[in-house]
Amino acid sequence: MNASTRLGPIQLKKATVSFDDRFTLSEIDWTITPDQHWVITGPNGAGKSALAAALAGIGEITAGSSEGLPARAGLVSFEAQAELIARELKKDDADIMDVISLGTPVHEMIFDYCQDPELAQALVEKFGLSRLLDRAFRKLSTGETRKVMLIRALANKPDMLILDEPFDGLDAETLAMLQAHLASIVDSVPMVMVLNRFDEMPDFITHVAYLDKDTSDPKNPNQGRLKLTVDKSNEAAFNELYQLLHLKSTDLTVPESDPSNTLPGLDPSQPLVKLNAATIKYGDTVIVDKLDWTIEPGQHWQLSGPNGSGKTGVLSLITGDHPQCYTNDIFVFGFQRGKGESIWQIKQFIGYVSTALQWEYRVSTSCKNVIISGFHDSIGLYSKSSDNQKKIADQWLELLGMTARADQPFNKLSYGDQRLLLIARAMVKHPPLLILDEPCLGLDDMNRQLVLALIEKICQGSETTVLYVNHHAEDRITGIERYLKLKKNG
Known part of the structure; x- marks a missing residue:
């Protein structure tokens, strides 16, 4: 029958x-x-x-x-x-x-x-x-x-x-x-x-x-x-x-960093980031009002809030891209902002992934070279890479399940696969802080699950502190246990 x-x-x-x-x-x-x-x-x-x-x-x-x-x-x-x-x-x-x-x-x-x-x-x-x-x-x-x-x-x-x-x-x-x-x-x-x-x-x-x-x-x-x-x-x-x-x-772990490309050491007893009553305002309009926030090494955070609540502004205070970072009391990676440090001294400790970065990364270089470019903080690969850097890139491709696509052009990949590679690119140097600004924006359900799975893997298997930014505080990731939700003023 x-x-x-x-x-x-x-x-x-x-x-x-x-x-x-x-x-x-x-x-x-x-x-x-x-x-x-x-x-x-x-x-x-x-x-x-x-x-x-x-x-x-x-x-x-x-x-x-x-x-x-x-x-x-x-x-x-x-x-x-x-x-x-x-x-x-x-x-x-x-x-x-x-x-x-x-x-x-x-x-x-x-x-x-x-x-x-x-x-x-x-x-x-x-x-x-x-x-x-x-x-x-x-x-x-x-x-x-x-x-x-x-x-x-x-x-x-x-x-x-x-x-x-x-x-x-x-x-x-x-x-x-x-x-x-x-x-x-x-x-x-x-x-x-x-x-x-x-x-x-x-x-x-x-x-x-x-x-x-x-x-x-x-x-x-x-x-x-x-x-x-x-x-x-x-x-x-x-x-x-x-x-x-x-x-x-998979039992694969997050690949190690390149020992010949190490970052300066940080004092483990000091926080990575400390904002004291941080305020962002334009004229009389206050976007962020007296925010106190400390990010210690090994603490993974999820930052959420509606559009206009100041999420991107807070990130740019941390990265040094916001002009008001010098008018606030901000301590990052051992530096008190405004005491003579350069923006590059700050940025070397940060891996950053955003939709805007993906828009900028329009080169036709291979998937493998995209990952290797993270060692040089470049869009595209213009410097000679070492054998060890190539080996680490291969390990990242294996973790992502993309080994067979190592030589494919980055700009021919799906939007979701591009996002995965950019996260790997940001992680190759094992930065003390990985900032993922709306990493699932524009992704369908399947690719969103892929990106979230990779973030979980990073939280579980590396010394990098993850700052994951999204709209919804309830969209939780295993391994992230601290949450900051910004509210829109006015």
């Missing part, structure tokens, strides 16, 4: 799903049609398994709604596997007879309540479980238990197969057989898989759902949110998602 006649569309509409006190899925908007096969992916702790379980009717919907959930879901997951084992152990605890319970045999686990015994028997033989049918289920290995779970799900004529990491724990031969069987039933049953590894994704998958941690409520870190859905036939969007997962999940 064709899947479309067995199952209608599944819809989660602004659904918040609670799993006791363990985890919450926040405001999930998702539609699955019968002709689609999905993979759920994302970083650890994002709620991938929770979303798969929600499709099977597990969890309590506390807000929003669900429609069309499968009446009979074939769910295979480590949680369901552990639950079956726990159920078997509980039988032992409840046994009041003077005999030792051997537990439920495998043949009962598979064939009791089985909807398709012929298929079950064929899969038992194919997966090599015939000799284990009389053995107690809880005596099986992890891989053997997983095979039993898969057979139960496949032979139960499910309306939908929900497979959470179905290939983990399987030997190569069994893995190949399972993949072939799943490919043979794609026209009869829709499938949703949770996969951490993109290289395990079957060819028949049509769509990908990307989850990430929901950081909107710092008091409740155990939340996940569906960030993106991608049609696999959209090659550009699919490649961007692959790049995002690379950034979020």
Whole structure:
């Protein structure tokens, strides 16, 4: 029977799903049609398994709604596997007879309540479980238990197969057989898989759902949110998602700086920036009124506020680009402003990325040379680079998932990839302060997620202090725990 006649569309509409006190899925908007096969992916702790379980009717919907959930879901997951084992152990605890319970045999686990015994028997033989049918289920290995779970799900004529990491724990031969069987039933049953590894994704998958941690409520870190859905036939969007997962999940760390291109040392006991009652005004109009702000080394900040609240003005006080920086009490990188320091003595300690910089950076140099230009603070590359600088640029390209594009012209890249490269360019010298002025401005959802993932990586893996500027204080980044919100005067 064709899947479309067995199952209608599944819809989660602004659904918040609670799993006791363990985890919450926040405001999930998702539609699955019968002709689609999905993979759920994302970083650890994002709620991938929770979303798969929600499709099977597990969890309590506390807000929003669900429609069309499968009446009979074939769910295979480590949680369901552990639950079956726990159920078997509980039988032992409840046994009041003077005999030792051997537990439920495998043949009962598979064939009791089985909807398709012929298929079950064929899969038992194919997966090599015939000799284990009389053995107690809880005596099986992890891989053997997983095979039993898969057979139960496949032979139960499910309306939908929900497979959470179905290939983990399987030997190569069994893995190949399972993949072939799943490919043979794609026209009869829709499938949703949770996969951490993109290289395990079957060819028949049509769509990908990307989850990430929901950081909107710092008091409740155990939340996940569906960030993106991608049609696999959209090659550009699919490649961007692959790049995002690379950034979020890779073990690669932020590359080291070039030891031959080190900055002067700073006193670690002194703040990087200290503004004392800083004021910006034009005539009688006060933009920023008596702002006290101290940025210590290692403190990552998010600066937010509406248009006209003075965010850019405050940044230019720090960088020395605002004429009123000399009429305010400002201490930066060991210098009291207005005591004879040059603007370049200040700027050498700052990495800066903004939309305006991206507009200015219109050269046709390669991606690799864009990163190398950060060592020379130039737009374009006009100085000879060292072998070590080239090596560091290659490491940044690897971190960004852009190694294959090292020689592509910068001005031929997408707007989002250009932004990633400019952040890497600003970071190559590991400046004490990295200022990212509205780095997501003009980016679509996918590229915005890429940029935020890179900022998270920098916060976690370098000695650089990050100052992230945006409109919305609630748009939080993991690793940034200090917030300053400016208000518009008047």
